Amino acid sequence: MATGKIYRDLCDLKKQDKSGFAVLADPDKISPADMQHLARLCNNAAVDYLLIGGSLLMVNQLEACIQRFKAESEIPVVLFPGSPSQFTPYADALLYLSLVSGRNPDLLIGQHVISAPQIKASGIEVISTAYMLIDGGVQTTVSYMSNSTPIPADKPDIAVCTAWAAELQGKHIIYMDAGSGAKNPVSEEMIHKVSAHTDIPLFVGGGIHSPEKVYANCKAGANIVVVGNAIEQDPLLIKDLAQASKAAGINKTL
Numbered sequence: 001m002a003t004g005k006i007y008r009d010l011c012d013l014k015k016q017d018k019s020g021f022a023v024l025a026d027p028d029k030i031s032p033a034d035m036q037h038l039a040r041l042c043n044n045a046a047v048d049y050l051l052i053g054g055s056l057l058m059v060n061q062l063e064a065c066i067q068r069f070k071a072e073s074e075i076p077v078v079l080f081p082g083s084p085s086q087f088t089p090y091a092d093a094l095l096y097l098s099l100v101s102g103r104n105p106d107l108l109i110g111q112h113v114i115s116a117p118q119i120k121a122s123g124i125e126v127i128s129t130a131y132m133l134i135d136g137g138v139q140t141t142v143s144y145m146s147n148s149t150p151i152p153a154d155k156p157d158i159a160v161c162t163a164w165a166a167e168l169q170g171k172h173i174i175y176m177d178a179g180s181g182a183k184n185p186v187s188e189e190m191i192h193k194v195s196a197h198t199d200i201p202l203f204v205g206g207g208i209h210s211p212e213k214v215y216a217n218c219k220a221g222a223n224i225v226v227v228g229n230a231i232e233q234d235p236l237l238i239k240d241l242a243q244a245s246k247a248a249g250i251n252k253t254l
């Protein structure tokens with residue numbers, strides 16, 4: 001059971017029907033030196049979380065990136081790892097991902113067994129995450145690397161049943177991801193159905209480029225919207241994206 005501050009804050013967002021915003025940094029695409037600038041932009045925009053990780057890391061600079069960010073910012077840093085090798089105790093929390101949309105036992109339990117001793121010893125806040133890949137119209141790195149089939153984008157009922165199963169298993173949050181660089185982000189219809197039928201916080205990401213889309217996702221029920229690619233292309237977008245997530249929480253109705 002996660003009892004850390006980050007998870008408690010996420011549960012408060014869900015209870016209060018509010019939303020927040022997370023920036024995703026891929027340590028393969030950003031240098032430790034650039035993390036300083038990113039941290040300042042995140043501070044100015046009151047970003048809620050920095051997620052860090054990638055499906056495949058070619059360069060080993062994860063810890064250096066986290067340290068540079070933390071030197072400039074108090075925003076919590078949350079690991080979003082593509083594999084157990086991306087674990088580091090330098091972060092504030094870990095999304096302990098189970099790929100519940102797939103049927104690859106290695107990503108449901110195998111890699112967790114491998115990483116468990118290190119994670120237990122670290123004392124890091126662990127957020128057990130039901131990770132659901134949703135078809136985003138292109139094969140993304142994560143769907144290729146995980147050797148798993150995403151949930152069809154037009155089958156919200158499958159998404160709801162998958163989320164229910166994860167909730168019944170005691171997962172702490174749901175993360176619906178169309179995959180980095182997705183052509184089609186997760187639909188508001190699917191977000192709304194999953195959010196309305198579950199009681200745990202909901203993250204949504206993949207292929208989101210505009211404040212309007214962040215706003216629509218939050219109105220539909222996302223508690224945290226995650227953006228990576230669009231910010232890599234234009235870091236100045238951060239402020240408008242973060243503001244859109246907050247604005248959606250006011251008088252939220254669908």
Ligand code: 1GP
Pocket residue numbers: 024177178179180181182204205206207208226227228229230
């Ligand atoms: C991917 O949800 C994240 O895992 C973010 O996707 O890079 O397309 O914003 P983008």
